[in-house]
Amino acid sequence: MRTWFTALTLLVTAATAAPTGAQTLINGAGATFPYPIYSKWFDAYTKVDPEARFNYQSIGSGGGIKQISSRTVDFGASDGPMTDEQLKGAPGELFHIPTVLGADAATYNLPGSPKLKFTPDVLADIFLGKISKWNDPRLAAENPGVSLPSTPIVVVHRSDGSGTTYIWVDYLSKVSPEWQQKVGRGTSVNWPVGLGGKGNEGVAGQVKSTPGALGYVELAYAVQNKLPVGLVKNAAGKFVEPTIESTTAAAAGAARTMPADFRVSLTNPPGDDAYPIASFTWLLVYKEQPNEIKGRAIVKFLWWMSHEGQKMAPDLHYAPLPAPVVKQIEGRIKEINYRGKPLMVAR
Amino acid sequence: MRSNLGDRIFRGVLRLAGSAVLLLVLALAAEMFRTAWPAIHTFGARFLVTSVWDPVAEHHGALSFVYGTLVSSLLAMLIAVPLGIGAAVFLAELAPPWLRPPVAFLVELVAAVPSVVYGLWGIFVLAPLMRTWVQPFLGATLGFLPLFQGPPYGVGMLTAGIILAIMVVPFITAVSREVLLAVPNSQREAALALGATRWETTRLAVLRYGRSGLIGAGLLGLGRALGETMAVTMVIGNRPEVAISLFAPGYTMASVIANEFTEATSDLYLSALIEVGLLLFLVTVAVNALARLLVWSVGGAVKVVRE
Numbered sequence A: 001m002r003t004w005f006t007a008l009t010l011l012v013t014a015a016t017a018a019p020t021g022a023q024t025l026i027n028g029a030g031a032t033f034p035y036p037i038y039s040k041w042f043d044a045y046t047k048v049d050p051e052a053r054f055n056y057q058s059i060g061s062g063g064g065i066k067q068i069s070s071r072t073v074d075f076g077a078s079d080g081p082m083t084d085e086q087l088k089g090a091p092g093e094l095f096h097i098p099t100v101l102g103a104d105a106a107t108y109n110l111p112g113s114p115k116l117k118f119t120p121d122v123l124a125d126i127f128l129g130k131i132s133k134w135n136d137p138r139l140a141a142e143n144p145g146v147s148l149p150s151t152p153i154v155v156v157h158r159s160d161g162s163g164t165t166y167i168w169v170d171y172l173s174k175v176s177p178e179w180q181q182k183v184g185r186g187t188s189v190n191w192p193v194g195l196g197g198k199g200n201e202g203v204a205g206q207v208k209s210t211p212g213a214l215g216y217v218e219l220a221y222a223v224q225n226k227l228p229v230g231l232v233k234n235a236a237g238k239f240v241e242p243t244i245e246s247t248t249a250a251a252a253g254a255a256r257t258m259p260a261d262f263r264v265s266l267t268n269p270p271g272d273d274a275y276p277i278a279s280f281t282w283l284l285v286y287k288e289q290p291n292e293i294k295g296r297a298i299v300k301f302l303w304w305m306s307h308e309g310q311k312m313a314p315d316l317h318y319a320p321l322p323a324p325v326v327k328q329i330e331g332r333i334k335e336i337n338y339r340g341k342p343l344m345v346a347r
Numbered sequence B: 001m002r003s004n005l006g007d008r009i010f011r012g013v014l015r016l017a018g019s020a021v022l023l024l025v026l027a028l029a030a031e032m033f034r035t036a037w038p039a040i041h042t043f044g045a046r047f048l049v050t051s052v053w054d055p056v057a058e059h060h061g062a063l064s065f066v067y068g069t070l071v072s073s074l075l076a077m078l079i080a081v082p083l084g085i086g087a088a089v090f091l092a093e094l095a096p097p098w099l100r101p102p103v104a105f106l107v108e109l110v111a112a113v114p115s116v117v118y119g120l121w122g123i124f125v126l127a128p129l130m131r132t133w134v135q136p137f138l139g140a141t142l143g144f145l146p147l148f149q150g151p152p153y154g155v156g157m158l159t160a161g162i163i164l165a166i167m168v169v170p171f172i173t174a175v176s177r178e179v180l181l182a183v184p185n186s187q188r189e190a191a192l193a194l195g196a197t198r199w200e201t202t203r204l205a206v207l208r209y210g211r212s213g214l215i216g217a218g219l220l221g222l223g224r225a226l227g228e229t230m231a232v233t234m235v236i237g238n239r240p241e242v243a244i245s246l247f248a249p250g251y252t253m254a255s256v257i258a259n260e261f262t263e264a265t266s267d268l269y270l271s272a273l274i275e276v277g278l279l280l281f282l283v284t285v286a287v288n289a290l291a292r293l294l295v296w297s298v299g300g301a302v303k304v305v306r307e
Helices: A002-022 A036-048 A061-069 A083-088 A120-128 A136-140 A165-177 A177-182 A200-210 A219-224 A244-255 A292-307 A308-312 A325-335 B004-042 B063-094 B098-109 B115-142 B157-183 B185-193 B199-205 B211-227 B229-235 B253-260 B267-306
Strands: A024-030 A052-057 A075-078 A094-108 A153-157 A195-198 A211-217 A232-234 A278-286
Touching: A002 A244, A002 B098, A024 A061, A024 A292, A036 A094, A036 A244, A036 A292, A036 A308, A052 A292, A061 A083, A061 A278, A075 A094, A094 A165, A094 A200, A094 A219, A094 A292, A094 A325, A120 A136, A120 A153, A120 A165, A120 A177, A120 A232, A153 A165, A153 A200, A153 A244, A165 A177, A165 A211, A165 A278, A200 A219, A200 B115, A200 B229, A211 A219, A244 B063, A278 A292, A292 A308, A292 A325, B004 B267, B063 B098, B063 B157, B063 B199, B063 B211, B063 B253, B063 B267, B098 B157, B098 B185, B098 B229, B115 B157, B115 B229, B157 B199, B157 B211, B185 B199, B211 B267, B229 B253, B253 B267
Parallel strands: A024 A052, A024 A075, A153 A195, A153 A211
Antiparallel strands: A075 A278, A094 A211, A094 A278
């Protein structure tokens, strides 16, 4: 009996002690939207740096901001930039490091799944409930040759708070003063019309099973499930289809006016090829790292992620960062330090 | 009776277990009240009587959620109680003996299906069915009632009620069947000896005898219906509005918490969600207390019958 017990104790001690000796465990939490690419990165990264192990909990952007602000994790992740108030509430200076881009696509259920074109004001008025029929003259004017039915438009939106919703309403707020004033932007809003579906799958399921439905889903989800998606007129006046390339182009268009902290909304950016309903998703890290070993591992990962890691993005239907933005991120990574000593090793 | 050390320890352990349950509930209520305080303080009674839910402007009112939870659960009980008890009577009284074990086993199996599976089935099978057949039919035949008016979306209060009913029927059936099996055979024999038909025997001797147990079965189902989250969220339409029509989309307390908790970043917003949780807790306690009263009053009636 006693020998068994001793053996068990030894085993437990060995199991818990072994990883801490060789590996640094870095904990992160936050956004669900980039979770597939993050888990792919963290998995692939074990080969690049066997000494660092990343653990990521996709609990949502709100949770990510909360946890990094109370320093219960080593890095956070968010689909929406932190507000000035939230940044002030954090115990140290937080950096927003863009990782990839995502976009929202308008998907619909119409006979024959025609390629529809939407202007910003038409989209806003549909979601405000001011355009309620598919054969509305303003919708028909942009879509000559498409026979639009006289059925009502059934608007479908996300019911759960999400970064996808944030991007969508951020866009509508920019293109429609009425939306900005009546509804505003947030991860959940008070929708003037429509039904709520839980998650991308809930919205897509609702749209698929309801004739005349119109909803928005993540581009990655729309591509994987081959949903019909609409073209949207961008700030340059061109109708652009949501694709990985046109999403990257949105960030490139905004690169010239990019603020140093990357807390920028990319919706409705300049640029002929830019798809207007796109956004960064960010990792949140402290400028002054509290732990040298962990800090070094995080900085090393950030560099790898913004360079080699970007090549993995398109396979998972995320848009990689454009080169000028990567250049700007490099500068930011070099500023991350431990007690004033930069953690980035020269390369 | 001599009380030895073992007995005393045993009594102490049991007391601890008993009071732990109580303390847990109290701690839960206190903590929810504490974290919900900013919202209670800001919105006051408005929280209970308005149904505007605007996280951007931070206007929060939970009326539509309370309404949605109560109405969807009520609908579910209206459908599930007769169906569940009917199935139990069939299994306990009428079904040929070879059929009873497999059907009883199936009922218990269905009770174990996770709610998200019901939700997915609800989106992809039930909602289209409701939209193309059930709702147009109800609209055409009962459309003069305000309950069955409006465009058929497929999703909405009625669909949520039906999904809930399907989910609680196995619970009600399984428990009711046990209750009916526990009715002594002498009751049935006595009724039959008096010349009662099968229907009269079941109604007077079996169902009446097991009445408080059957209400307990219904309560178990109601408890599940009130707190059910995933399946309801997927088919109710998630629209914070109080609408008379059962075709209209609605929202429940459990759904809004599940939907918005992860991304609620501002403190007041989070606090409002926790207040919804507190309300759900109070509604559940109130409904259970009411039902308990019902069981007591019925329990008295049963005694009269037995005499």
